Amino acid sequence: MPIIAGALAPHPPHLVYAENPPQNEPKAECGWETLRWGYERMRKDILALEPDAIVVLSPHWQTYIGTHFLAVPQLKSRSVDPVFPNLFRYNYEMQVDVDLARELESAAKDAGLVTALMENPDFRVDYGTIVSCHLLNPAWDIPIVGMSSCRNSAFYSIEVMQEQALALGKATREVLQASKKRVVLVSSNSLSHRHFVRESDIPEDMSKEHIMHHGQYLWDMRMIELMKQGKSREIVDMMPEFTTQAISETDAGAMTWMLSAMDFPTQPAEVYAYGSVIGTGNAVVSWLEPESKRKPLKEFADSLQWEQLGQKIKEGTQGGKFLEGLRNLVDSGGESTRSESRTESKKTPRTDNLPEGIKELFDKGLDKSLVKPVKAALRAGVPEKMLLAAIKRIPERDHSTARVAEVIELTVEAWQEYKA
Amino acid sequence: MSNENPIVLGGLVPGIPHPLLCPNKNAGWLALNNGFARARQAIIDSGADLLLLYSTMWPSVIGHQIQARPEPEWVHVDELFHGLGSIPYKFRIDAPFGEKFAKAAQARGLQARTVDYHGFPIDTGSVVALKLLNPDNRIPASIVSSNVYSDRAETLVLAKAARDAMEGRKVAVFNVMTLSNRLFTDWIHPDQDRIHSAKDEEWNQKLLQFLGEGRLEDVAQLSRTIQSSIRVHKVVNFKPMWFLSAVMGQDNNYAGTVHAYAPLYGTGAAVVTLVPGNGAVGLKEFDEDDVEVFSGDREVVANSAHAPLAPPAAETAPPAPAKAAPAPVASTGNVTVNTAKAPDPVGAYPHARRQGDLLFLSGVGPRQPGTNAIPGGPIRDSEGAALDYDIEAQTQAVIDNIRVILEASGSSLDKVIDVQAFLVDMDRDFKGYNKVYAATFEPIQATRTTIAIRALPTPIAVEFKVIAKA
Ligand SMILES: [Fe+2]
Secondary structure (H helix, E strand, C coil), X not given: CCEEEEEECCCCHHHHHHHCCCXXXXXXXXXXXXXXXXXXXHHHHHHCCCCCEEEEEEEEEEECCCEEEECCCEEEEEEECCCCCCCCEEEEEEEECXXXXXXXXXXXXXXCCCEEEECCCCCCCCHHHHHHHHHHCCCCCCCEEEEEEECHHHHCCHHHHHHHHHHHHHHHHHHHHCCCCCEEEEECCCCECCCCCCCCCCCCCHHHCCCCCHHHHHHHHHHHHHHHXXXXXXXXXXXXXXXXXXXXHHHHCHHHHHXXXXXXXXXXXXXXXXXEECCEEEEEEEXXXXXXXXXXXXXXXXXXXXXXXHHHHHHCHHHHHXXXXXXXXXXXXXHCCCCCCCCCCCCCCCCCCCCHHHHHHHHCCXXXXXXXXXXXXXHCCCCHHHHHHXXXXXXXXXXXXXXXXXXXXXXXXXXXXXHC | CCCCCCEEEEEEECCCCHXXXXXXXXXXXXXXXXXXXXXXXXXXXXXXXXXEEEEEEEEXXXXXXXXXXXXXXXXXXXXXXXXXXXXXXXXXXXXXXXXXXXXXXXXXXXXXXXXXXXXCCCCHHHHHHHHHHCCCCCCCEEEEEXXXXXXXXXXXXXXXXXXXXXXXXXXXXXXXXXXXXXCCCCCCCHHHCCCCCHHHHHHHHHHHHHHHCCCHHHHHHCHHXXXXXXXXXXXXXXXXXXXXXXXXXXXXXXXXXXEEEEEECCEXXXXXXXXXXXXXXXXXXXXXXXXXXXXXXXXXHHHCCCCCCCCXXXXXXXXXXXXXXXXXXXXXXXXXXXXXXXXCCCCCCCCEEEECCEEEECCECCCCCCCCCCCCCCCECCCCCECCCCHHHHHHHHHHHHHHHHHHCCCCHHHEEEEEEEECCHHHHHHHHHHHHHHHHCCCCCEEEEEECCCXXXXXXXXXXXXXXX
């Protein structure tokens, strides 16, 4: 199953602003926590699936002649929101999966849609794509395929827009089904979408935040309820009316495209959060493909690159079990109940007598209190490469000292179990 | 409008990038490029010291935005025609004018702000216009956005605010816009370019005839018809001609020149200049949209034909309300203030109105918000028979209501500057009123005038009219 998940990932720049990541220039005190915390949970679920690429359709790359696909391998620039430049001035650097972009583009063209590849290296990626991708994966270490929103709703009608999005979804599905890549599809949009036309003096003043209109709220709840029931076809059937009545940002076609590409999932969607941003209604939702929660073991072993354990692990049953166990340990990291730090140390320990690769980790800022457990692990006979691979596999965003300590400890346990 | 017209030239130019990036691929695109050159010469001849652009390709949501970065520099790529190449630019922006314009707009009740950020995405239309109209940054420029929701009154007030800021300047003002705006929705070879439909072509010709005759206000008056006839509805209305006419003086007395007209990927693109005539006088009928100050009550959802209806009822949906409720909108920061915490007005007036640094309150009585009960009792019953009442309680209730309104307006009692008090029975009530008044106002030391009057509109004995610092 190459499509491993779909995500409704709205892009109000306010959410990035309130999070204060290093890439964004303006700084906030707080704001929109319900949505941001929901996003954090979705991020965890989706990244745990280890996607190879994120394919995102954004309403703010508006094209009037066909659907366009980013097709430059690396794009680096500064994204300034034209509407809220006071909140969002973000320096980004992204990798684009150009091969996948080209495949998607040619499939869409073969399906009779108007298309274009965006090959200009000076191009600035729209802020909708940047916001959604940041909120899903702030480390930016997964390649992106960016798709534009072809605004047929303006030139023809919402119904034409819908048909086009359905066809684009079908073409996307065909490509991804034949692909080995594990892909997350992202519909970058709010639900109901009327802004207040005035901004409060403190943009993150939450006493001023509420939905613009009760009718919009009711519509949003109606759609979310259908998502929770796994009624994707009903959602798509209702989309033109919803878009008109709730003045929804689904007018970009992103959500119809995503549900069509996922062949109208019937499993209940996971709704992480709903909240208003300057009056608009926003839901953070995922559709996780049940059978594809994790990478196959062989891929997992490849990703660890354990030369020392090598084929034994990939082939042997016992090795497989061991690997499964270790993967669980590594993946669960600080989430288990054993997360309290056992690594307190008063004086700064020496790292110069450690193997080079591990010493480097400490040079790059790994907490020195971890020297002791690392040395203990090495003394216990854990291969250096295995220890290194286990630590490096902890996603950078979760790199707390407690979590690293725990992974070290669990690696030792796993190693001893394996040897026994 | 002032008799000294700061506008020395007006005009319109298209913002689609072909005349800049590939003029030689199509005779019409080249003609447009040449048209730009003639408009450039017209700007030089006019003696303008400022070039102001109103760009339909720069949408804004929170009021209007005005560019105020002195030297914005970037390599721009159009989001649609990125294949035509990049456009490096460095412009010279008149930041002080931008600030003045924004302040003037605020003073006229509009939401407006300047943008001064490295990397702010200046729209393709403005980039094309500045590159072709003012290639060497010979004169400084200013750019104002086009609000997607705004309609006529707001656009006229914006134009008047631009004029407020122009004192002592000579300004050339250009709209960045197309006439008919229907693009082809498939890729075409340059040779295949034509106006999208015969209907669009007829309308464009008519508009160009008007503009050639200098009948700018007539074209502005046609804006709603133009929107319904030849505009793809991406925004609420077709606004640029409202802006241009209002900023130039709302008349039909111009020397108009159509320098070029050609299809641009299906749209109708024209370069036009308008030189103001001498002693131009507007000959307009009464026009209710033509206001001087925007009242800030634009309510996009409640007043719009697009107001959302509740979704159809279903077992899964919560019960739908019989009708959509009016949208609540935070009113702090508005020119006018109304608060549910003060008694409902008994006429068409707000609780307070801010003008500059001052806050003017409508007359405030003792009635209680919500119930309309009168502390200390009414002065007469519903038949008109006199009742006994407590002036001290009424006066205290007046002061409490004033406190609530001031605080809802971002001010407070200690900022009161002047009080006018109205009593229906000076002989009976002055003493009690004066005592309660002193308890609060003694330390504030506002100026005060107390007046005896025959009656107030509800059965109350006292009302204050207050001016405070905002
Ligand atoms: Fe958006």
